[in-house]
Amino acid sequence: MNVTRFVLAVIVAYVVMAVLAIGLEALLGDMTSSFKALHRPEEALAEYQIWMYLAYLLQTVVFCYIFTLNYENKGWMEGLRYGLLIGLFMSFEVMAWYGMMPIAGMDTVVTMIMTVVIYMGGGIATALVYKPAAQPMA
Structure with missing residues (x-):
């Protein structure tokens, strides 16, 4: 595993998810x-x-690590699909909280x-962090 790229992915994903969470x-x-x-x-x-920030950081580390295990080099669509699956998985915990x-149901x-x-x-x-650099044309 390229440690530098992994750390960069964790930082970028953490910031993107934090900005989205704050915005939403x-x-x-x-x-x-x-x-x-x-x-x-x-x-x-x-x-x-x-503790909240630490938990989100640790979630992001695991999130990025799982991505590297199944990385297929298919660009941002691979990341979208992966994020959708993990997002659904995590959202079902919210459904459990409802029980x-x-x-309120709509809040859930x-x-x-x-x-x-x-x-x-x-x-x-x-996925964008893991996208390989473009090869120079010969």
Whole structure:
């Protein structure tokens, strides 16, 4: 494994997924309000926020590593397909939360869709990092 490329993929995917998450939350946050009732109080959030960032970083490392195991060099469409599959996998955890926590049904659906979109973006970013450099023409 090319460690430099892997680290770059992790950084790029982490940033892309964070930007998508922040953007989607800004756009659709009102549609996921029942989740906010489950969050820590605002004054306590800063103390524990490092755990959230660490968890997302570790998820991104595993996300990128799994991508390298099945890499087929098919460009951004490969990343889109991979991100879709992982996004669906991760979104079903949100569905399980619906069965365990007082979350509104529509909030669950919107969060599931947001999760899929975020991972699709991460998949595309990872695939673009792994795309081989263009060969010079002879």
